[in-house]
Amino acid sequence: MTHDDGELDSLVRKRIRALRVAQGWSLEDLAVRAKVSQSTLSRIENGRRRLALDQLVTLARALDTSLDQLVETDTDDVVSSPMIDAARGLKRWPIKADPGMTVVRQRMTDPPPGDPSRMRAHPGREWLVVLSGTAILLLGNRRLRIETDQAAEFPTMLPHAIGAEGGPCEILGIFDRDARRGHQRGEDAGRASRARR
Template identity: 30%
Template sequence: MDVRELRNHLNLSTGGVERPEAREPATLEDTTFDQASFGSAIRRLRGERGWTLRDLSDRSKISQSALSRVETGQITLSFDRAHALARALDADFSQFLSQMGPGDTPRGPSPVNAHGWRSVTRRGQGEHVTQPNADYEYLCTDFLYRKMVSGIAVITALSLEQHGPFVTHPGEEFVHVLEGTLVVATEFYAPLTLDVGDSLQFDSTTPHALYSLGGKGARVMFSVTDPRWE
């Protein structure tokens, strides 16, 4: 299976996939990654960079023991943690998928066959991921083929300098400030300050950076879409 076919299988293409007749909704068990394939891809990418497990652990904030179990196929990760791990490896998710060899197809039906699904996260039970500029709690992560990622984040970067270079990615992004003061800096506009209760939705292909004011991390609700998931 080549990369294009694999992307279509995971619904990461830019569109044009015909919708077949409806089938039974995909279950969580049906939509997990093949553990051995997932682990071999992570190990291959880590090896190409000359990193030890400790190096990858420091970058991803995932313990060495957990990473070792992922690489040996004993456990797998949620979709959001897989994205976080891809970022730690300096690889976008499609590049990660391209590292899977022939026959490394994730299990489960095509996402276009999934109808009527739902996902629930109880208070405090989200997937927690720490990144250099924010602490994330990803919500409703048990269904892998959704078209957006949502959650709560504390933006720990306190200045544009601390944040570092602008970031850009496909899709759209939404933020709503729950606590504190958030600044959204973009390449083409003056920095925008958002206070509690303010919301913003924007084209995330625009180079952007989010940071907090007042010496304390702003707490925000966010959603991110990606047209490759449609």
């Protein structure tokens, strides 16, 4: 296995766990849905069992995603700077947008969570533009610093979390349909978890 294969292997395992946690499911819950034993699923998530294509297909279905999204690796160009149209006095951030997008303006004051298990993963794509301050994007194993007027675009199948650095920041978040649904499910699971306490 090459170094790149090892990184993909680790990334897929983290996505499986993050998607499971984002749904609020235990190992047992996902194991039942995927029709695999709980111990097999645990070994897959922890890297003690080889990833087999047939199991990945089954797990992707059980997690309500596709195999393509589960193994996606196109994450090189995450952060971008605006294009300035001086003649019109405009700043533009190039994104590959689809119809049905949701835009949310948000003020953040807390840093991203230090606990990797609190990172979320779900189908879709997300974009964010930092309007003021500095945002920190945790994306898989990467920690990206996004300054005022910079933007980031990433697949939400990568475990991710966003927070502020050095004081408040204001961001504009843009979600495709799948990412919006993933965030809504995560919020619903969070509310249910807090209600059980």
